[in-house]
Amino acid sequence: MPSLNLSNLFRRGADRRSLKERAADLRASFSAGRSLAPAQLAPGSAEAKAAWRAACHQHSIRALPxxxxxxxxxxxxxxxxxxxxxxxxxxxxxxxAEFAQLQPIASERELRLAEITHELRIGELFALAHADEYPVASDQDASAPRTPDPVLAAIASSQSAEAVMTAFAASVAGRRMTDAERIQEDAIERDQRATRAAVWATVPTTAEGRAALVRYAAFQAELAFGADWRAKARQEFCGDFLLAALAAVEAETEREGA
Known part of the structure; x- marks a missing residue:
């Protein structure tokens, strides 16, 4: 396959700011959201859900650049x-050569996104807001050391991006968008695609992560097909597999909670 034509990719106009300048602005803004999440929130509480929504809103604002x-x-x-x-x-x-030119830029962008996610405690707030969706561990399980599964953070970032789009769509519903809002919508859609791709590219390392990935697939199916997604999924390739995997995960969760 021929390589991509990137000859004009790195020509920056006089009005465009450098990568270092953009990164400096982002670093300076990170401290603004450090205290957004309260230290103690009851899992599944209204306060936890409100904090999660606020973090998603801030994530959208700070990730836009x-x-x-x-x-x-x-x-x-x-x-x-x-x-x-x-x-x-x-x-x-x-x-x-093209990889060597693009990789540092992509790495810089991903680092900034990770810093924003960390500063806003996206993973923590996602778990607290959706606590009712997870089985309760026994005291014996709680004493055992656990290794965080990388897919959980990827899913949390994607959930955040989807929540941002839902909130944006509600804010412009029933009216014509301005040019600035269309630009914002395009940016949010790019974030949706990027965070979804990150989830699919992350291999779970724990049973918890594998179960979360199946639930995430069902979540995406519902976004695509609506409330009756199960019936529509059966008409799609691998839909039956997704439903079977989800049923297995739900059954295992019920057994663990019994």
Whole structure:
């Protein structure tokens, strides 16, 4: 497969700010959200859910400048990620030189997104807000050391992006969007695609992560097909597999909670 034509990709106009300048602005803004999440929130409480929604809103605001990376625009939509670049280089879709040019930019962007997610405690608040969806561990289980599964953080970021889009859609429902709002919508959609892709690219390392990934797949199916997603999923390729996997996860959860 021929490599992508990136000859004009790195030409920055006089009015465009450098990567270092953008990164400096982002670092300066990180302290603004450090105290958004209360230290103690009851799992599943209204306060936890409100804090989760507030964090999602702040995530949207603070992550918006990170969509200003035209160098990373993917030919088929979305943005290049470090993982995607590696796979593209291994498949011969881009050259080593192109990878070397784009990888530091993609890595910088992902670092900033990770810092925002960390500062806003997205993973923690997601778990607290959705506490009712997880089985309760016994005292014996609680004493055993646990290793965080990387897919859980990826899912939390994607859930955040989906919540941001839901809130944005509600804010413009029933009226014509302004040009600025259309630009904002495009940025939010790119974040949706990027965070979804990150989930699908992350391999769970624990049983908890595998179960969460199945539930996430069902969540995405509901977003795509609506409330009657189960019936529509059966008409799609692998729909039966998804439903069977979800049933197995739910059955296992019920057994653990019995």
């Amino acid at each position: 990170l969509h200003d990376y035209p160098e990373l625009n993917h030919p088929t939509g979305g943005a290049w990620t470090t993982r995607g670049l590696m796979r593209a280089m291994e498949a011969g879709e881009i050259t080593v």
